[in-house]
Amino acid sequence: MRNLSKVVVASGAALALTLTGAAAEAAPNKPTAKPTKVVTIVVDALSREIVETFDMKNVKALMDKGVDTPKGSLGHLGSVTVVTHNVITTGLLPKHMGWTDDGWRDTQGLLPGAAANPFWIPSDWSKDHMFTVQNSIGKRRLPDYLHAANPGSKVIAISPKGYAAYAYGGPTADSIITFGSTTTCNGVRAWRGPAGVNVPSYIATPCGRYFVHHSSLLTYDTSAYPASLYPLDGDRYTTGKDDEHLGGDIWATDIALDVMDHENWSGIFLTLPGVDKSAHMWGGVDDTGGADPMTHLAFAAKTADEQVGRVMAKLRASGELDNTIVVLTADHGSVPGRNFHGTASTDLGYGYYNWYYGATNNGTYLQPPAALEPLVASGNVGVSYSDSMLRAWLKDQSPAKVAEAVAAYQGMPGVTAVWIRNGDHYDMVGKPNNAAMTNPGEMSWFKRNAQQLVDTEAAAYGPDVIATLADDTTYSIAGDHGGIQRRSQQIPIVFAGAGTSAKDLQADVRSVDIMPTVLRAMGITPDAGLDGIGYDLIPGAAR
Numbered sequence: 187m188r189n190l191s192k193v194v195v196a197s198g199a200a201l202a203l204t205l206t207g208a209a210a211e212a213a214p215n216k217p218t219a220k221p222t223k224v225v226t227i228v229v230d231a232l233s234r235e236i237v238e239t240f241d242m243k244n245v246k247a248l249m250d251k252g253v254d255t256p257k258g259s260l261g262h263l264g265s266v267t268v269v270t271h272n273v274i275t276t277g278l279l280p281k282h283m284g285w286t287d288d289g290w291r292d293t294q295g296l297l298p299g300a301a302a303n304p305f306w307i308p309s310d311w312s313k314d315h316m317f318t319v320q321n322s323i324g325k326r327r328l329p330d331y332l333h334a335a336n337p338g339s340k341v342i343a344i345s346p347k348g349y350a351a352y353a354y355g356g357p358t359a360d361s362i363i364t365f366g367s368t369t370t371c372n373g374v375r376a377w378r379g380p381a382g383v384n385v386p387s388y389i390a391t392p393c394g395r396y397f398v399h400h401s402s403l404l405t406y407d408t409s410a411y412p413a414s415l416y417p418l419d420g421d422r423y424t425t426g427k428d429d430e431h432l433g434g435d436i437w438a439t440d441i442a443l444d445v446m447d448h449e450n451w452s453g454i455f456l457t458l459p460g461v462d463k464s465a466h467m468w469g470g471v472d473d474t475g476g477a478d479p480m481t482h483l484a485f486a487a488k489t490a491d492e493q494v495g496r497v498m499a500k501l502r503a504s505g506e507l508d509n510t511i512v513v514l515t516a517d518h519g520s521v522p523g524r525n526f527h528g529t530a531s532t533d534l535g536y537g538y539y540n541w542y543y544g545a546t547n548n549g550t551y552l553q554p555p556a557a558l559e560p561l562v563a564s565g566n567v568g569v570s571y572s573d574s575m576l577r578a579w580l581k582d583q584s585p586a587k588v589a590e591a592v593a594a595y596q597g598m599p600g601v602t603a604v605w606i607r608n609g610d611h612y613d614m615v616g617k618p619n620n621a622a623m624t625n626p627g628e629m630s631w632f633k634r635n636a637q638q639l640v641d642t643e644a645a646a647y648g649p650d651v652i653a654t655l656a657d658d659t660t661y662s663i664a665g666d667h668g669g670i671q672r673r674s675q676q677i678p679i680v681f682a683g684a685g686t687s688a689k690d691l692q693a694d695v696r697s698v699d700i701m702p703t704v705l706r707a708m709g710i711t712p713d714a715g716l717d718g719i720g721y722d723l724i725p726g727a728a729r
Contacts (some may be wrong), residue, residue: 233519252682261696
């Protein structure tokens with residue numbers, strides 16, 4: 187397999203990079219006319235801890251030379267992929283954007299079958315389902331603002347994860363590029379190729395560079411426990427070992443660079459999923475490597491870092507960096523499951539039964555872990571989702587039935603507090619379980635942040651009951667997301683390019699602030715009603 191620090195040929199860009207960090211520096215710090223383009227790079231599951239632990243030089247260079255946010259954090263629940271990609275491109279908190287988590291109650295009859303069964307799993311929505319819910323909010327998204335400011339330009343979302351791509355781009359992106367279903371190349375039905383919305387022909391060439399190996403048997407070393415709970419499924423989320431058909435982060439970045447060469451673009455929304463997949467499988471920062479380094483977090487962090495460098499080098503070489511706001515962020519952090527309360531099955535993919543319980547419109551999961559049985563025994567769960575936080579959408583929401591769910595959660599291991607939805611906020615039931623919080627820092631974080639984080643889920647379509655969990659506690663797989671823990675919440679939010687000041691923002695910047703801040707830098711006035719705050723990035727730029 188190629189040395190990934192030299193991967194450039196697949197995109198046709200002659201950009202020889204090393205990991206010195208120089209390639210990722212922002213533009214010179216000078217006033218500039220307002221930029222007209224934006225590139226947002228989401229490194230899935232990238233906590234600030236992972237940046238430091240694995241010495242991600244290109245990411246650190248952006249933090250050093252661009253506008254870093256040392257106090258920045260995700261700022262919402264659920265801290266999961268299917269939520270945050272939509273937060274970034276709407277400037278809305280989950281309780282205002284249509285869904286709050288990876289469980290959902292259809293309170294408005296938006297999707298088929300709501301009367302018989304209102305419960306859904308958003309990460310398994312079809313494109314049309316997601317677009318229907320996004321359109322129901324009646325708010326302009328980042329692609330709409332970019333189109334208005336740059337008539338005739340295109341906005342393209344790119345992610346190997348379909349639900350991330352559709353949440354990111356939404357119904358008004360010009361192209362959304364993700365992976366399709368299994369297909370046949372050279373007589374072998376073991377490939378995945380590009381799919382989505384308006385996929386350009388130079389990307390969709392049948393059996394061309396952007397088709398990668400796909401097989402449920404192609405797991406490398408991830409059929410071993412604990413990765414077996416959520417193993418690789420071919421080369422969708424990792425690079426693989428075929429130099430001509432590399433997948434994962436390189437696949438997505440090659441497409442982004444190809445788009446830059448071919449399109450009149452004003453927005454490129456790029457997701458790199460490799461860090462997330464490795465962290466889920468092997469326990470995040472607890473991953474010490476294994477039989478095949480390619481599937482592990484050190485390799486994934488290095489690969490993602492290289493792709494950040496490639497994007498920055500491309501923008502600089504093309505002369506676009508001074509005209510482009512670059513955002514580097516994550517959709518959540520990663521919690522190692524040192525205290526694990528799921529079913530430790532070696533069956534491939536069993537982690538889905540730890541995550542979900544319920545018979546929903548788009549998935550049936552009725553094998554709950556033993557720890558969840560007190561909740562399940564009520565027979566009142568429409569859908570529950572359990573990772574580094576527990577939440578339940580109940581069939582019967584009467585006070586007595588809610589109290590029954592509360593009592594069940596209060597008896598589960600690792601629970602720090604139980605919360606019930608009360609209109610636009612959640613009420614904590616009783617006092618927090620301080621005994622579950624094992625260090626003063628954890629308790630301090632909880633006191634400062636738990637209430638405001640939990641309240642971001644407070645919508646009629648959100649969970650009826652939430653149980654927050656202690657640090658390093660998961661009910662799902664070896665490493666996970668979802669909750670209020672610092673490891674879930676403390677992510678990078680960095681702005682670079684376009685003459686940004688290199689003076690860090692010391693405010694409590696959140697993911698919901700990204701779109702308003704980008705619009706402010708571009709001199710675009712957002713519509714009223716956004717939840718995010720727009721911060722100054724470019725001193726002296728025209729407004």
